[in-house]
Amino acid sequence: MQTIGFIGLGAMGTPMAWNLEEAGHDLLVYNRSDGPTEPFADAGIDVADSPRAVGQQADVVVIMVTDDEALAAVLDGEDGLLIGLDSETTVIQMSTVTPEATEAAAQTVQAQNARFVDAPVSGTVGPAEEGTLTVLAGGDDDVIDDVEAILAAMGEPIVRCGDVGDGARMKLFVNLLLGDMMSAYAEALTFGAAQGLDLEAMQQVVEAGAVDSPLFRIKGDLIAERDFQPRFPVDLQFKDLRYANEVANDVGVQLPQTAAARESFSAASAMGHGNEDMTAVLKYLESIADVTVER
Amino acid sequence: MQTIGFIGLGAMGTPMAWNLEEAGHDLLVYNRSDGPTEPFADAGIDVADSPRAVGQQADVVVIMVTDDEALAAVLDGEDGLLIGLDSETTVIQMSTVTPEATEAAAQTVQAQNARFVDAPVSGTVGPAEEGTLTVLAGGDDDVIDDVEAILAAMGEPIVRCGDVGDGARMKLFVNLLLGDMMSAYAEALTFGAAQGLDLEAMQQVVEAGAVDSPLFRIKGDLIAERDFQPRFPVDLQFKDLRYANEVANDVGVQLPQTAAARESFSAASAMGHGNEDMTAVLKYLESIADVTVER
Amino acid sequence: MQTIGFIGLGAMGTPMAWNLEEAGHDLLVYNRSDGPTEPFADAGIDVADSPRAVGQQADVVVIMVTDDEALAAVLDGEDGLLIGLDSETTVIQMSTVTPEATEAAAQTVQAQNARFVDAPVSGTVGPAEEGTLTVLAGGDDDVIDDVEAILAAMGEPIVRCGDVGDGARMKLFVNLLLGDMMSAYAEALTFGAAQGLDLEAMQQVVEAGAVDSPLFRIKGDLIAERDFQPRFPVDLQFKDLRYANEVANDVGVQLPQTAAARESFSAASAMGHGNEDMTAVLKYLESIADVTVER
Amino acid sequence: MQTIGFIGLGAMGTPMAWNLEEAGHDLLVYNRSDGPTEPFADAGIDVADSPRAVGQQADVVVIMVTDDEALAAVLDGEDGLLIGLDSETTVIQMSTVTPEATEAAAQTVQAQNARFVDAPVSGTVGPAEEGTLTVLAGGDDDVIDDVEAILAAMGEPIVRCGDVGDGARMKLFVNLLLGDMMSAYAEALTFGAAQGLDLEAMQQVVEAGAVDSPLFRIKGDLIAERDFQPRFPVDLQFKDLRYANEVANDVGVQLPQTAAARESFSAASAMGHGNEDMTAVLKYLESIADVTVER
Incomplete structure (x- = not known):
């Protein structure tokens, strides 16, 4: 049975690792700080003390870290993953990083004769817990085929996006659309509210039409509760x-x-809402118009 | 039994009138030009020779014309609807017109002691045929209550938007969102295609995520077929x-x-795509980037 | 000697009329309200009691009112200018109105066999007092030739813009550029100030380069004094x-x-700065960035 | 007498170096490739074979290279300028580089106990030849005082912008304004031309008003000649x-x-006009509107 090494137990990585465990995989975890590994240790799951150790012991390594810099920190250095790799290992890179960082990581991994899959995910903590993340897979089809069951434990569907790097490109594509839709919805709601339209009625109309979207349903309810x-x-x-x-x-x-x-997001951030939910782009528009979108 | 007068047998009005007929209402129709009334006459439905005649004979008058000017043309003049109205009549204004035109129409109708409902619809020909248009109802609740069965024959849900004028405002709200989403989707697709992403893969990712929307499903398939x-x-x-x-x-x-x-829509129109489907906003972005979004 | 009738003694019209007087023209003035005519009456200048009277007595009529509506009010009605016109009169329309209003006014004036010149001006009160307004003249060259000395008493240069309506179009062209430049300057200053650049140094650099402009010199000094x-x-x-x-x-x-x-101007207006100088578009940008542009 | 080392004999650097020579300074030049040094050698001016040699021989070193990378290439490495520096040297960095690159360069220069002046210039080849570049000086006032005569040989005025890095920031400030103005002018001209306004008349009106600018005069004439x-x-x-x-x-x-x-510049570049003059942003707007701005 294959051992799966999981690097990066953050808000997304933790439920993804648990889903692998629940699917019956033999798991080995690593995290830069100790706290997040404790529940895994308590459950009898092996904890590695470096990315290098993960590379040496695991057949498949999943990386789910914060950004380009964190990915480089996992790969490089004396205790880095690269040193531990060999031709028996497959690395699945699932962090949200740039296509450039993805391609660079693939090159260094492949230079160790290991295999590389580009597989960032679309979705937040809820889908991560439910195992319904959209997996944006880039790389050789046969390599992806070999790890498909592993990916399937964490997400569904698994969309084949093209070569290594195209997963990262697809992630940027969908997040561009997400940002535009969120800010368009905020404009529309502010526009309606300034003319006296009721939020609940606006939500009903959106939900009944071609513009309906899970995004608007979820975010509309949060806005109704002024939950940011x-x-x-x-x-x-x-x-x-x-x-x-x-x-x-x-x-x-x-x-x-x-x-x-x-x-608009720049303005919302400059006004102090950078750490609030993306719905807070609304607050910038509301402040200019001196109106509040509420039930 | 109430007689319903239907004014305006265009692409939307015709199926809406048939849905009233099918729901068992006693119908009387009028159209500025004769062609569209013929199928109704053939089916034994009464055809009026002026809006005035509709007002005189019908208990409830539905207006579904092109724009502010066409609405005024229906109401005013010697053969106009206003002359034919009395306190027994209810006028349901369903055309997409401005809030100002709606409020002005309501005033003149109410000055004849007749009742007025502001009820534009959201949706295109398909929903009009299926009777699933979203009805954006503005006006006194009891007046809307009295005509709810009539509205229900043409659309569902019937959303209460507020006073007369608020139906028109809601229509503008939802079409603003529609335009922003269409053009955002066009930007995202052009962005992806220019980086070599496959249209089908992009569609799968959109459909699997929070950004999914009937709009993107419908328009994505039409774009895939280059059907404008x-x-x-x-x-x-x-x-x-x-x-x-x-x-x-x-x-x-x-x-x-x-x-x-x-x-962006201005540019698409200036480039000669004004009469193509709204998806053609994509053609403007494609022409600048020298890329085609296709399967 | 020709009598010049001057209609509209506002902030711009008053100094323009005085410049005509000083240039030795025989003057007759009219204003909707009485206050502004008093200094003229005190100086022995004839005051008419209606636009109609102006039309009857003057050879050349200058109109300098607020907008499209005010222009229509001068022309139409029982006491309107149109009634007083004949083939001996030339009307010089100098108000800032739309091309449509200009062309409509020209038609009604020419229908009385009178002649019409479209001649809005570019510039504010200072140039109006100094007689250095830019005159944007549209109409037949020979008609403009005949009134050139009159125009020259109020402004310089007199730019031939084309037909009737093109003066109004040119005014819109230059005010579009003005608005864009003002708001671009506000963006640049906010950008510099947020990075700690000194306003006086920024002004020096602008004045020394290709981007120098009277606008930036004037508005930069007013901003330095926080004079809005x-x-x-x-x-x-x-x-x-x-x-x-x-x-x-x-x-x-x-x-x-x-x-x-x-x-940006919409935001500045919504934030309560609509009646302040156009430089106040800066206040919107400053409020988002939480920075003040000052010496 | 001080020896001035000049590194970077491009389109801007060459006339700047000649101006130093003409002002009577003892000159030493260096360029990565040999061609540009030949005219200087022919005139009996010393040519160094590395930045390091310039640092060893010159009292003041002027750097005028292309970008951040070229600046790093001059400073670093075995033949780099840094090795040749000592506490007797002042480095004047005049290239257009980022504030970050400027601050990094200053740190490495000062670590050799040499002095550093941040002094990018605003202006193109014409002003470079005439010695009328605007010098955007950042750094300690006494260090700038010491090299003021040298700066004055190349440009005028010398604007004190603040600390090291603020010269680079000021350059970005003025180029932001330049880009916005160029594209605003292009919008205005396209707007006017599409309505039939004559380019020469538009130029006259701009030149006569508050929006007048050397930029518009120069670029307007080039556009009139379709010279890009x-x-x-x-x-x-x-x-x-x-x-x-x-x-x-x-x-x-x-x-x-x-x-x-x-x-807009992105679109102009994507359409193939990236290497044409910045005025070619106009071509993008013209192509959408299907109109040509010309006399």
Whole structure:
């Protein structure tokens, strides 16, 4: 039976690792700080003391860390994962990182004769717990085939996006759309509220029409409760829109609406709402219009 | 039994009138030109020769015409509906017109002691045929209660939006969101295609996530087939975004993203795509990026 | 010697009329309210009691009123200018009105066999007092030739813009540029100040380079003094940008930057700065960034 | 007498170096490739074979290279400038580089006990030849005082911008304004031309008003001649706007108009005009509107 090493037990990584455990896989976990490994140790799951150790002991290594820098920290150095790899290992990179970081990671992994899958996920903590994350898989089809059961324990569907790097590109594509939709919804709600329309009626109309979306249902209810606890915070969405605009500028695609959304998230962040949920982009529009969207 | 007069047998009005007929209502129809009334006459349904005649004979009058000017043309003049009204009549205004035109119409109708319901609809020809249009009802609750069965023959749900004028405002609210979403989707697809992402994979990822929407499903498939036959043409969506921006400027709401979307629809229209489906906003972005979104 | 009738003694009209007087013209004035005519009466200048009287007595009639509605009020009705006109009269329309209102006024004037010149001005009260307004003249060259000396008493240069209506179009062109530049300057100053750059140093750099402009010199000094007394208020500039965007949408010209500027002026107005000088668009940007541009 | 070492003999550096020679300074030049040094050698001016040699022989070193990377290449390595520096040397960094690169360069220079002045310039080849570049000086006042005569040989005025890094920040400030103005002018001209206004008349009106600017005079004439030979190409202006937006996002300043201008330059670049003069942003707007701005 294969051993799966899981690196990165954050808000997303923890439930993803548990889902692997529940699917019956032989698990080995690692986290930079100790706290998050304790529940796993308590359950009798092995805890490695370095990424290097994970690489040496696991057949498949899943990486789920914060960003490009954290990914490099996992891979490189004396205790890094790269040293522990050999031709028997497959690395599944699931963190949200740039296509450039993904391609660089793949190169160094493949230089150790190990195999690499680019597999970031779309979805937040809820889907991570339920195992319904959308997996954005990039890489050789046969390598993905070999780890499909592992991916399936964490998410569904598994969408084949193309080569290594295309998973990361797909993640940016969907988060661009997410940011634009969130800020468009905030504009529409502020527009309606300023004219006296009732939030519940606006929600009903949206839900009944072609513009209906799980996003609007979830976020609309949170707005109704004025609940801005961060699920996906303004500053992370802002970062994605900045990055998307940069990539678009590089490849010659015009994104006028996304550029405007980026400025709205910028304003929300500058006004102190960076750590609130992405819905707080609404607060910027409300403050200019001097209106509150509420039931 | 009440007689329902139906004025305006266009692409939307015709199936709406048939749905009334099928629901068992006693129908009387009128159209400015003769062609559209023929199938009704063939089916033994009474055809009036003026809006005035409709007002005189019907208990409830449904108006479904093109715009503010067409509404005024129905109401005013020697053969106009107003002359035919009395305190026994209820007028249901279902055309997509401005809140100002709605309020003005209500005033003149009520000055004849007749009753007025503001009830534009959200949805296109498909829902009109299926009787599943979202009805955006504004006016006194008891007046709406009295005609609810009639509205229910044409659409579902019937959302209570507030006073007369608020139905029209709600329609603008939802079309603003529609325009922003369409153009955001076009930006996202162009962005993905320029980086080599496959349209089908992008569609799968959208459908699996929080950003899923009937709009993206329908329009994504039409784009995949490069089918730009007009369901809701660029120029009508463009008109709505222009009007929304004007209203927002009047009421002090900032709409940066909507302003950008408006410019994109403006460009698509200027490039000759005004009469194509609203999805053709994509063609403007494609032409700048020199890329085609296709399977 | 020709008698010049001057209709509209506002902040701009009053100094323009005095400049005509000083240039030795025989003057007759009219204003809707009495106050502004008193200094003229005190100086022995004839005061008419209606636009109609002006039309009957003057050879050349200058109109300098607020907007489209005020222009219609001068022309129409029993006491209106139109009734007093004959083939010996030339009407010079100098108010800032739309091309449509200009062309409609020209038609009704010419229907009385009188002649019409479209001649709005660019510039504020200072240039009006100094007689250095830029005159944007539209109409037949020979008609303009005949009144050139009169125009020259009020402004310099007199730019031939084309037909009747083109003066109004040129005014909109230059005010679009004005709004964009003002808001761009506000963005640049906020950007610099947030990074700790000194206002005086920024002004020096602008003045020394290709981007130098009388606008930036004048407005930069006012900003340095935090003087937002209205020369040309936010709401008037906002109105012009709205109108420019509408016209651009009509003629198929994309104006992405102007659309963004319009939203900035909208925000400044919504935040309560509508009656302050156009420089107050800065206050909106400052409030988001929580920074003040000052020496 | 002090020896001045000049590193970087490009289109800007060459005339700047000649101006130092003409002002009577003892000159030593270096360029990565040999061609540009030949005219200096022919005139009997010393040519160094490495930045290191320049550092060893010169009292004051002027650096005028392309970008952050070129600056690092001059400073670092075995033949790098840093090795040649001692406490008797002052380095004047005049290239257009980022504040971060400027501050990093200052640190490494000061670590050799040498002195550092941040002094990028505003202006193109014409002012470089005439010695009228605006010098944006950042650093200790007494260090700048000591090299003021040297700076004065190349430019005028010398604006004190603050600390090291503030020169680079000021350069970005003025180029942001430049990009916004260029694209606003392009929008205005396209707007006017689409309505039939004559370019020459538009130029006259701009020149006569508060919006007049050397930029519009120079670029207006080039547009009239349809001369898009690069003085400052689209892609460099585009790069500056991208960078300005990034910095603004970092410091919490909203730049809606600049974000829109960036998208216009992006479109012009994507359409193949990246190497043409920045005026070619006009071509993008013209192509959408299907109109040409010409006399």
